Amino acid sequence: MTLKKLLLSSLVLGQLAVSGAVLANEHGVNVEVQSDAQRATLVYQGEMPQEGTIQYAIWSEENGKDDLEFYDYQGPETTIDLQNHSGDGTYHIEVYQVKGAEKVLLKATTFQRDTEEPKTAAPETTTVAPELTTNSIESTISMTTTPSTSSKSEAQAESTTPATTTNQETQLPQVPTTKSRITPSQESQPKSAENSSDVSVMQPRSSRSSIQPRSARSASPSQYRAASPVAEVSSQPRISASVSRDGKINIAVTGVAGQPAEVLLPTWSDKNDQDDINWYKAARLSNGIYYLQVDTKNHKNDTGLYHIHLYIRSKAGASLEGAGLTTVTVGNQVTTPTTPKKTEPAKTTITASQVEKTKGTYRLNIQPEKAVKSIDVAVWSTSNQSNIKWYSIPGNGQPTYSLNVSYTNHQSLAGQYQNHVYINYADGSRIGYVGPTVTLEKPVQAASVSTSARFIGSGTYELTLHNAEAGAYRFAVWSDKNGQDDLIWYDAQPSGNGSHKLQLDLSKHKDSGTYHLHVYKKQGGGVLASQFTVAAHHLPAAVTKTVATPTIPRTYHATSYPVGQCTWGAKQVAPWVGEWWGNAKEWANVARRLGYSVGTMPRVGAVAVWPTDGNGYGHVGVVTHVESANRIQILESNYLGRQYISNFRGWFDPTMVWNGSGYTRGEVYYIYPKA
Known part of the structure; x- marks a missing residue:
């Protein structure tokens, strides 16, 4: 979109931060993508921006942008969990430079998501079970309650595990009798509940990882042995679970004595013999409660009964102690979450207040469901988002955050204002919400302007x-x-x-x-x-006739300037330039002495001169297009060592000059051709 179109159509002041952005300097940016069905690794290629940070916007081509997510730059390689996205096939990536409330598009590309799960042999490293080996199993577990879903087995009928229902808190479980999917060695076969309290530790089939103890290492099935008899515990933590409106399981553990090293919650659905079991580590809240939210995406979005067991490690190196269990039922409300989504009154709420239609102002009120790190808000009213503006609100621990919006920040256009809110929660998640739409009207001028x-x-x-x-x-x-x-x-x-x-x-x-x-x-x-x-x-005498746009000549002529240098290229494109003007940094002064007009405003056909560029020799080029004093295009030679004539930079700011390590404001002059 050219500046002329903006001026003629919507009187835009300034530049768009996102739509139609172009790279602002000559250093190219690229992103190499390595992906499979579960994750994508983004390899950033190119120079980092001098200001701000890098963010990636990623979404699948299916259903528009309903699974759009933003990810922060993690280094040269950034790993993305594709399970946060609902689509298959083509994925879109946009790379942004974030400077405060402004986002500048640096690169847009696509990649294909491999929808087939990788076929591998039994993994050497289990990513869902805690560290258990032949030498350490008896010393690390003094009380164990083995997660089991053998609901169809005879052993279940003999189990003494207390029955639980949704949201029900339970006391310490007795040791259940269980049939393991993976048969331990002969010496580790569990005994029946009638004559022994030994418990077998089961390794899940699935290698899908959620949260695991840091010490987890590989252990073959034959290394697992029955645990030692259940030990007495001094306190009885209580575990409760509920299901939120979006189908996520919220687990709370109360009554935990002291601050143990780990509180672990192995969780699995009642379907298919623990094939979806994941071990999670709960987080301690300021009130002493241990909390965990489980996304059923990690359990194949299964519905029905879920089993949750509680294990506690009192200190580093101490044994794990089974401390409780419960179950919870997940209904058919489980769906693949989309972003952004409509706000729900029971969770995060977004409202608009103090709407002054004729003044073009309103206040956006955001009440998040949990602790916030920061909030990004996108506001616009045009169908193509040409007047979009991003606002950033830092988290300060308040229950409600407010943003004052004025149509003057959006080209003073009346219309339906859209408000999309992206909340960066303290737990590391980022969720988008669609806020209310607000109608603003153009204020009536008291007198005709x-x-x-x-x-x-x-x-x-x-x-x-x-x-x-x-x-x-x-x-x-x-x-x-x-x-x-x-x-x-x-x-x-x-x-x-x-x-x-x-x-x-x-x-x-x-x-x-x-x-x-x-x-x-x-x-x-x-x-x-x-x-x-x-x-x-x-017109004053100095104003000349309209100059044709300079072009690259089809044939080159001999000059006094070395072939391939910037001075040679300028002479080829603008033949009116004299011979023997010296190095580029000397051209402006030489031209003045020869009677040429020299100024600081760019014009088509003029020779641009940068006295301090070019490693001390200066640099020159011929102007071909002008939108303003800070936005031009030129034909030049010897740019970044490329010794031929071309438009290497497209639109750029001529007042930003390379100083050897970065771009800063510098001198630029223009030599105008004589009439």
Whole structure:
């Protein structure tokens, strides 16, 4: 989207942060993706931005962006859990540079997700069971309650495990009789509950990992032995479980004495003999309660009865002690979560208040369900998100967060404002919500705002804004010929009674005819668009005819400049440049002595000169396109050592100059061809 289109269609002030962004410098960015059915590894290639951080936006092509997630840069390689996404096939990745509330798109690409689960032999390392080996099993478990789902076995009928129901708290379990899917060695076969309290420890089939003790290492089935007899415990923790509206299991453990090294909660569904068992480590809250939320995605989204057992390790190196168990029933409400999703009153709530339709303001109120690290809010009103703006709210422990929104930050456009909220929770999760839609109306001006233009002599026009409300204003001015290649932004000067004036020097622009004047309020947006006519006899002598856009010549001619150097390239594209002007850094001074006009505003056909670039020799190029003083395109040679003529950089800011280690504001001059 060009600046001209923005000015003519919606009077946009500033640049878009996300839509249609381009890389701001010459250093390319790429992302190499290595993926399978469960995860993707993103390998960042290219220089890191000088400012801000990197974020990845990832979603599947199925169903639009309903599984869009943002991930923070973790280093050269960032691993993404694809189980957070619902789609198969094509996935989209967008790489953003995040600078405060602004997000700049650096790269967009796709990859294919492998939908087949990898076929492997029995894993050498189990990722779901705690560390248990032949030498350590008897010393590490003094009380064990083996997770079992042998609901169809005869042994279950003999089990003394207390029956539990949804949300029911239980006392310490007696040792259940169980049939293991993986047969231990002969010496470790469990005895029946009638004559022994020995318990076998079972290794699950599945290698899908959730949370495991850090010390977990490989152990073959033959290494597992029956545990030693159950020991007495001094306290009786209580375990309870409930199912949230989105189908997740919330587990709370109370009455845990002291602060043990680990509180483990092996969990599995009643289906298919523990093939989905996962061992989780609960987190201790400030009130002493141990809490865990289990996503049924980690258990194949099974519904029905779930088993939850409790184990406690009092200190590092101590034995695990079985401390309780319960069950909970998950209904058919389990669905694959999508992002963003409609807010639910029972959980995170988002409301709009203090809506002033005619003033263009409202307040967004966000009440998160749990502790927050930060909140990102995207607000826009246009169908193509051209006036989108991102806001960032830091977490401060408050129950409610508020954001004041003004349409002046969104090009002062009336319409239906969309509010999408992305909450970065303290537990590391990131969830998106669709907030309420707010209707804002364009404020009615007390008097009709207008502009006027009049010739005051010496190639100068006086431009005036009338009946404007209080504030500072900027004028965007350009001639109708050759696009917006002579567009310049000016600060208008207040002159009383709601008027703001500008003395326009026509020598900074091109030719006669129709000129465009767009007015913007600095702390707001577009005010109005108008036109005026410049007579040919009002032009100063310095203004030349319209210059054709420079192009790469089909054949090159001999010059006094070394072939491949930037000076050689400029001479080839702009033959009016003289011979023997020296190094690039000397060109502006030489041109002045030879009678050429030299200034600081870019024009098509002018030679751009950077005296401090090029490792001390300077650098030159020929301007081909201009949108403003900070956005041009050029043809150049010897850019990054490439000794041929091309448009290497596309649109870029010529005032940002390479200093050897990064880009900083620097000098740039323009040599204009003679009439």
